[in-house]
Amino acid sequence: MQRTGLFAWTGLLLVQVLWYTVYPPVSIPTWVAFALTVPPLLLPLLSLPNVARALLWVGILALFYFCHGVSEAWSSTGDRWLAFIEIALTLLLIGSLGAGVRRRR
16 A cells, blocks of 8 residues: 555655646746645655655645645636546545555554
């Protein structure tokens, strides 16, 4: 399950970079959007020798990205497909964390 979580984490990071390079925000500068979305996904790298702990932190952060994906899927039209990918990756990440906890018992 850690492989799935790491895949979802990497995918979520790539979606954020792709999102703000292909569809730059109109209301705020692009660098602000990057500063709000990319560094939080990089913070768990500080605890990476312990993969389970890093994935736990990313799973907690994924709740924010899930909410962002739902709100963008609801309100945007041009980048709706990126929002659905973001939602799928966050659900995959959170699901892999839950399956990892269940498996240990």
